[in-house]
Amino acid sequence: MLLERLKAETAPLHDRVEAASALMSPELTIGRYIDILAAFQAFHAAWEPRIATLLADEALFDPRRKLALVNRDLAHFxxxxxxxxxxxxxxxxxxxxMGSLYVLEGSTLGGRxxxxxxxxxxxxxxxxxAAYFSSYGAAIGPMWTAFRARLEAFSDPAHDxxxxxxxxxxFTRLIEELDRHAPPAAAGEVA
Ligand code: HEM
Known part of the structure; x- marks a missing residue:
């Protein structure tokens, strides 16, 4: 089943993105949090127009856009x-x-x-x-269920x-973006 495959075959990358963001670290600072928001902002600014074009499905994608949320968080600071x-x-x-959207939709679960x-x-x-990581609020569960159903319906041996x-x-692009916005030591620039 596609969803099990996606979870299994991206699990090591999920671990890496978690480590790269360090969002759950007890040492997370506001400064680091703002850097992480900036990384997601940069990612979404490029990704959203591309996804909208490739999917050509506004009913699916429009409610899932998150650039405005991350911009609002940055404006807060x-x-x-x-x-x-x-x-x-x-x-x-x-x-x-669709695989790419799976990653950003799945991230709303961790976002909770x-x-x-x-x-x-x-x-x-x-x-x-904290608008970005709160995403759909009480609707996170239903949004994820609905997206999973769309993904399953889309699944086909020809394009899985x-x-x-x-x-x-x-995941790889997100990790790169997070590394770009990391403090020098965390980015490996300091021995
Ligand atoms: C510190 C950061 C993160 C934590 C603690 C975290 C935690 C979690 C947790 C607990 C789940 C499972 C939720 C459930 O099954 O109900 C999950 C799922 C997921 N997360 Fe994360 N996450 C983090 C960051 C991210 C990021 C940055 C992304 C990608 C942008 C991401 C992508 C996903 C995906 C795609 C799933 C769905 C896996 C599946 O069931 O197919 N996560 N995360």
């Missing part, structure tokens, strides 16, 4: 969105795009845990600094490999 030129042309094809951590640690809530490849490439 007085940080303007990045101005770097972005492109997500590494993503090709509708099957790859992260949002609780942000509230406990910094008092941040969906309306003030491309779906998995799209998911793996997405």
């Amino acid at each position: 007085g940080v303007a969105p990045g101005r770097r030129f972005h492109s997500a042309d590494w993503l090709v094809g509708r099957a790859e795009a 845990v992260i949002a609780r951590h942000l509230q406990r640690r910094f008092g941040l809530v969906a309306g003030a600094g 490999d491309a779906i998995v490849a799209g998911a793996q490439a997405t």
